Amino acid sequence: MNIQRSKNITPLRARMIADMTARNLGPASQVGHLRACKRFAAWLERSPETAEPDDVRDFQQHLIETGTSICTRNRTMTGVKFLFRVTLRRHDLVAEIFSLKEPVKIPLVLSRNEVKRILLMAPSLKARVMLSLAYGCGMRAGEVVRLRVGDIDGEQEIIRIVQSKGRKDRNVMLPGDILGLLRDWWKERPSSQDNGVAGPDRVIFPGYNGKHLSPRQISRLFKQAAKAAxxxxxxxxxxxxxxxxxxxxxxxxxxRVIQALLGHTKLTTTARYASVATGMISAVESPLDNLGQTKRKKSKKGAP
Structure with a gap:
């Protein structure tokens, strides 16, 4: 991802990119920060270097009034804050930035039967393999499409996920069914798209010029399968x-095992799944049940 495509890059943008690169920010973070500062500059209609505290307060109010989601608003101000704090050293402006508490939402979960229907309705073998990896190994879209031959360890029955979110490596299980699907796909896989790449560096789901598919493509395949199911x-x-x-x-x-499989840094992130584990929730005995049993027992004792 090249964030310096423009030939007419401004000195301020160049300084910010240098600051982000020096601090080892990932490409996605850099793009997000630059987009946020561009949005602020467009609203300000002049260089952010000339911003005043009132401008920062008014911009945040503008984001709220125009219906910007709390998540987007906070991400935007995080990028602007980096510009003020690191590149411009304007701590007076940083002091005006505040974060809004995001609503806590529980994730939507499919039943086992619904997952089975989606996998059965996958439009192709390639789609079925990718969707099986997403569910059977808990992998993100980007992790699935970036898989290479060397990441599959059939002997130890694991898949190595390299430098994923947070620049972390992790291992996940390699179910036998998925290994079989991978082998079936390898027989069908068009080797003409490898572009001379051989050995462990060959991508399993190639796009063009030896590169992997886009995460958007697997998302479209999922939507197609979900609709058919x-x-x-x-x-x-x-x-x-x-x-x-x-x-x-x-x-x-x-x-904690689930935390490791998902690659979560904090256990609290993983713990939210307890809120949607319907099997566990439905198995909990309500105190009302015990209350009803107590009443029935008392009525029996008082019976003639």
Whole structure:
């Protein structure tokens, strides 16, 4: 991802890019920060270097009044804050930035039967393999499409996910069914798209010029399969990852193991799946049940 495409890059933008690169920010973070500062500059109608505290307060109010979501608003101000704090050293402006508390939402989860229907309705073998990886291994879209031959370890029955979100490596299980699907796909896979890449560096799901498919392409395939499976819930490909974690929790898998499989830094992030583990929730005995039993017992004692 090249964030310096423009030949007419301004000195301020160049300084900010240098500051982000020096601090080892990932490409996605850099693009997001630059987009946020561009939005602020467009609203300000002049260089952010000339901003005053009132401008920062008014811009935040503008975001709220124009219906910007809390998540987008906070991300935008995070990018602007980096510009003020690091590149411009304007701590007076940083002091005016505040974050809004985002609403806590529980993730949408599919039932096992719904997942099975989606996998059965996958439009192709390639789609079935990718969707099986997303659900069976709890992988993100980007992790699935970036898989390479060397990431599959059939001997140890694991898949190595390299430098994913947060620049972290992790291992996930390699179910036998998925290994079989991968082998079937390898026989059909068009080697003409490898562009001379050989060995462990060959991508499993090639696009063009030896590069991998776009995450958007697997998302479209998921939407197609979900529609064919008559799934009416507002699901996305990431719903398969949520379902993976929830179904493991319902089966009694230790939550710290699930945390490691998902690559979560904080246990609290993984713990939210306890809120949607319907099997666990429905199995909990309500105190009302005990209350009813107590009343029945008392009535029996008082009976003539």
């Amino acid at each position: 008559a799934i009416t819930k507002p699901v996305t490909l990431h719903t398969l990852r949520h379902s993976f974690a929830t179904h493991l929790l319902e089966r009694g898998v230790d939550i």
